[in-house]
Amino acid sequence: MKSGNARQAMNRGLWDRTDGLSHQVPGSGGPDGNNYDPLRLPPSLQPTNVYGLDYTRFPRCFKIDIPTVHIYGIKDPRYTSSMQLAHFCAEDKRRVYDHGGGHEIPRTTKVSEQIAELLYWLEKTMEEQKSYM
Structure with a gap:
């Protein structure tokens, strides 16, 4: 405890250590710097x-x-698989969202509202497609 390492480890989130991932997690601003949009693939x-x-x-x-919705986090060890799955889906029928965290979805209002919005889009799109059948 004297060195502060234990205290620092307690303040770090479970997914903050990203040096062992097969993809790069850049600093602030997301995967593509300041132009990063969490609602688009990088x-x-x-x-x-x-x-x-x-x-x-x-x-x-x-x-x-x-129609598909892909919710993932840049710090997730399975991020690469998430990107591959998203690319297997028709571009014009998919929506994506990078919540910025790891494997567990952050429990913030902003993240929850964004996920809810995507699910509403999915429901609406599925209903519209059903009416064409």
Whole structure:
């Protein structure tokens, strides 16, 4: 306790240590600096190489063609899989949200409201598609 390490560890969140991840977690501003938008896939992540997969080689008929919502955190050890799954879904029918945390979703009002908004969008989109059938 004298060195303060135990106290510092208590103040650190479970997902704050990111040095062992297979992807880079930059400082403030998200994956692409100040231009980062948590409601868009990172622009630096090109469809030709999404952690080893080239999505330009997959025909659209192989993609998931229903409305989808992808909620993930940049500090999650499974972030790379989240990006691959999101790219397997039809671009015009998917919504994404990076809550900025790890594997557990942060329990803040802002995050909860954003997730609720995405789920309302999903419900509305599914209802609209049902009426076309």
